[in-house]
Amino acid sequence: xxxxxxxxxxxxxxxxxxxxxxxxxxxxxxxxxxxxxxxxxxxxxxxxxxxxxxxxxxxxxxxxxxxxxxxxxxxxxxxxxxxxxxxxxxxxxxxxxxxxxxxxxxxxxxxxxxx
Numbered sequence: 001x002x003x004x005x006x007x008x009x010x011x012x013x014x015x016x017x018x019x020x021x022x023x024x025x026x027x028x029x030x031x032x033x034x035x036x037x038x039x040x041x042x043x044x045x046x047x048x049x050x051x052x053x054x055x056x057x058x059x060x061x062x063x064x065x066x067x068x069x070x071x072x073x074x075x076x077x078x079x080x081x082x083x084x085x086x087x088x089x090x091x092x093x094x095x096x097x098x099x100x101x102x103x104x105x106x107x108x109x110x111x112x113x114x115x
Contacts, residue, residue, distance in 0.1 A: 014055070014059065015052075015055045015056060015059040016059065017059050017060055019059075020055070020056035020057075020059040020060050021056075021060065021097065023052065023056050024040070024053075024056050024060075024097055025097070025100055025104075027042060027053070028097070028100060028101050028104055028105040029104050029105075030110065031105070031106050031108070031109055031110040032044055032049075032109060032110060033053075033101075033105070033109075034101070034105060034106060034107065034108065034109055035097075035098055035101040035105065038089060038091070039065070039087050039088065039089055040057070040062075040087070040088050040089075040090055040097070041085060041086070041087050041088075041109070042085070042086045042087075042088075043070075043083060043084070043085050043086075043109040043110070043111045044083075044084055044086075045073065045075070045081045045082065045083055045084070045111075047084060050067055050084050050086045053086050053088070054086070054088075057088040057090065060090055060097075061090070061091075062088050062089055062090035062091060063088060063089050063091075064086065064087075064088045065087045065088055065089055066085075066086070066087045067084060067085070067086045067087075068084070068085050069082045069083070069084055069085075070083055070084070070085045071083040071111075073111065083111055
């Protein structure tokens with residue numbers, strides 16, 4: 001039965017909660033994802049990452065609040081890319097992402113000017 005559910009979720013492109021939590025932990029360690037109050041904020045230059053973040057948040061029972069292009073940053077000497085910021089609320093009490101962020105995360109993302 002579990003294999004059929006897993007196959008159905010993969011066919012629809014839905015992410016399972018354990019996969020979503022691991023992906024979000026990786027973003028915390030890489031300083032793409034920070035916690036600010038009751039919100040999780042992801043900054044990235046790749047829009048498909050924003051889409052994966054949305055899937056993770058929804059899989060964990062949260063809600064995506066906003067996605068905004070906040071800046072254009074230089075990659076190398078000749079290329080400018082758009083920096084996206086996605087803000088989400090994870091209001092479910094059963095996940096430990098905030099505690100994980102306290103232990104392994106930072107107060108600023110890797111794209112903050114002060115870093």
